[in-house]
Amino acid sequence: xxxSKNIKYFFILPVMAIVLSxxxxxxxxLKPGIDLAGGSLxxxxxxxxxxxxxxxxxxxxxxxxGEVRVQPTGEAGFLLRQxxxxxxxxxxxxxxxxxxxxxxxxxxxxxxxxxxxxxxQKAWIxxxxxxxxxxxxxxxxxxxxxxxxxxxxxxxxxxITLMHDILIPTGLFxxxxxxVGAEVDALFIVALLTILGISINxxxxxxxxxxxxxxxxxxxxxxxxxDEVVGRSITQTxxxxxxxxxxxxxxxxxxxxxxxxxxxxxxxxxIVGMVAGTYSSIFLAxxxxxxxxxxxxx
Numbered sequence: 455x456x457x458s459k460n461i462k463y464f465f466i467l468p469v470m471a472i473v474l475s476x477x478x479x480x481x482x483x484l485k486p487g488i489d490l491a492g493g494s495l496x497x498x499x500x501x502x503x504x505x506x507x508x509x510x511x512x513x514x515x516x517x518x519x520g521e522v523r524v525q526p527t528g529e530a531g532f533l534l535r536q537x538x539x540x541x542x543x544x545x546x547x548x549x550x551x552x553x554x555x556x557x558x559x560x561x562x563x564x565x566x567x568x569x570x571x572x573x574x575q576k577a578w579i580x581x582x583x584x585x586x587x588x589x590x591x592x593x594x595x596x597x598x599x600x601x602x603x604x605x606x607x608x609x610x611x612x613x614i615t616l617m618h619d620i621l622i623p624t625g626l627f628x629x630x631x632x633x634v635g636a637e638v639d640a641l642f643i644v645a646l647l648t649i650l651g652i653s654i655n656x657x658x659x660x661x662x663x664x665x666x667x668x669x670x671x672x673x674x675x676x677x678x679x680x681d682e683v684v685g686r687s688i689t690q691t692x693x694x695x696x697x698x699x700x701x702x703x704x705x706x707x708x709x710x711x712x713x714x715x716x717x718x719x720x721x722x723x724x725i726v727g728m729v730a731g732t733y734s735s736i737f738l739a740x741x742x743x744x745x746x747x748x749x750x751x752x
Contacts, residue, residue, distance in 0.1 A: 460746060461741050461745065462575070464737040464738060464741045465738070465741070467733070468524075468618055468684070468733070468734065468738050471618075471622050471625075471730070472618060472621060472622075474625060475621045475622055475623070475624065475625020475626070476625065477625075478625045478626075478628040478629045478632075479624065479625055479628045481628075481632075481633075481702045482628050482629070482631060482632040483628060484542065484624070484627060484628055484631060485631035485635065485636065485637045485638065486574070486636050486637065486638055486639070487535075487637040487638060487639035487640075487642075488535060488563065488564075488565050488639075488640040489534040489563075489565050489573060489639050489640045490573055490574045490638065490639060490640065491574075491575075492537075492538060492565050492571070493535060493536060493538055493543075493564075493565065494535070494536055494537065494539050494562065494563065494565075495533065495534070495535050495561070495562070495563045495564075496533075496534045496544075496547065496548075496559070496561075496565040497527065497531060497532070497533050497559075497561045497562070498531060498532055498551055498554045498557050498558065498559055498560060499528070499530045499531035499557070499558050499560055500530050500531070500554070500556060500557055500558075501530070501555070501556040501558070501639050502524075502555060502556060503555065504529070504530045504531075504532075504555070505555060506553040507524055507526060507532075509554060510524055510532060510551070510554060511524050511555065513550050513551070513554060514534070514547065514550060514551075516550070517543075517546055517547060517550060519537065519539070519543065519547070519619070520536065520537055521536065521537075522534055522536040523536070525635070527715060528715075534547075535637075537566055538565070539564065539593070539620040540590070544562070565659075568740050573640060577640075577643040580643075580647060581620075581643075581646065581647065581650070584647065584650050584651075585613055585616065585617075585650075588609065588612055588613060588616065588650075588654055588679060589606070589609035589610065589612070589613055589687070590609070591609075592605070592607070592608050592609035592612055592658065593605050593609045595658075596608045596609075596645075596665060597701050601668075602680050602747050602750070602751075603680070603743055603746065603747050603750075607743070607746055608661050608743070610747070611739050611742045612654060612657050612661070612739060612741055614660070614738075614739075614742060615653065615657055615731075615734040615735065615738050615739045615742070616650055616653055616654060616657075616663070618730065618734050618738065619649050619650070619727055619730045619731040620646045620649055620650065620727065622685050622726060622727070622730040623645070623646070623649070623722075623723045623726040623727045623730070626722075626726055627719075627723070629640065634716050636719060637719075638719075639719075641717070641719065641720040642719065642720070642723055644720070645720050645723035645724050645727065646723070646727070648724060648727075649680055649723075649724065649727030649728070649730075649731055652702070652727075652728065652731060652734075653727070653730075653731030653734065653735060656698070656731060656732060656735035656736075657694050657734070657735040657739045659691055659694070659695065659735075660688060660691050660695070660735060660736065660739065660740055661739070661740075663687040663690055663707045664683060664684055664687040664740065664743075666687075667683045667686060667687050668683060671683065680743075680744060680747050681747075681748075684741075684743060684744050687740070688736060688740055692736055695732060695735060695736055696732065696736075697727075697729070699728055699732040702724075702728055703725055703728050703729070706721050706724050706725045706728065707721075707725065709721040710722055710725065723748045731742065
């Protein structure tokens with residue numbers, strides 16, 4: 455693979471995706487679910503004919519609970535998201551819903567705002583620790599490969615690609631949150647951490663092949679430009695990376711289309727993150743090393 459000839463084309467798609475994701479986040483932000491922002495969730499189902507969303511919203515609005523998000527689920531149910539309710543308020547809500555037909559409560563969850571803020575804080579701490587640990591590990595693992603690129607630069611490039619991988623699904627959910635009301639919850643954070651783990655694995659596989667080829671050239675006293683080494687390393691590992699990612703994506707697609715509604719957003723986050731991670735591991739991380747090496751030489 456000729457890295458130098460095609461290097462500018464590798465960056466077009468990631469730059470466009472990053473700009474769009476940042477624009478979506480800046481314009482609309484993310485809609486946190488109740489387990490991150492606090493609040494309550496009530497899932498109900500009706501026997502017989504289900505009332506319309508407009509009728510249910512009009513009924514709930516008379517209770518004075520503030521904003522209540524109503525989402526149809528299944529063929530006979532609704533999900534209602536609102537602020538944290540007291541026991542009396544919950545009973546009033548159930549009575550109001552019961553006037554619209556024979557209603558059955560399927561589940562009720564309540565999370566206080568303090569707990570939600572604590573979960574969100576711990577999630578960002580976890581992502582930051584994963585990022586820092588990755589830099590330190592790669593710098594240590596590649597400590598004997600200092601020419602022509604210092605070992606710590608492999609770690610920095612890996613972090614840049616990881617930020618790309620989690621920014622794309624985050625921007626997508628900012629877009630979905632604005633247009634269809636999609637919320638991010640604890641499962642979304644779990645999906646981001648999973649993306650970090652899978653993506654860094656693919657990136658290190660290619661970096662490790664670069665390290666092996668550099669070491670082999672040194673043993674054989676063979677002179678080869680760094681971009682040629684990188685291109686050869688990508689060619690040697692590209693089939694493995696794509697095949698591994700495709701097997702995971704196929705399973706996630708099955709989970710998205712055939713799985714329950716509760717895991718659909720989780721599966722979608724992983725699918726988008728896997729696609730972004732596979733691309734960045736092959737066509738972003740290694741070309742960034744080449745660009746950095748050329749900049750150093752200049």
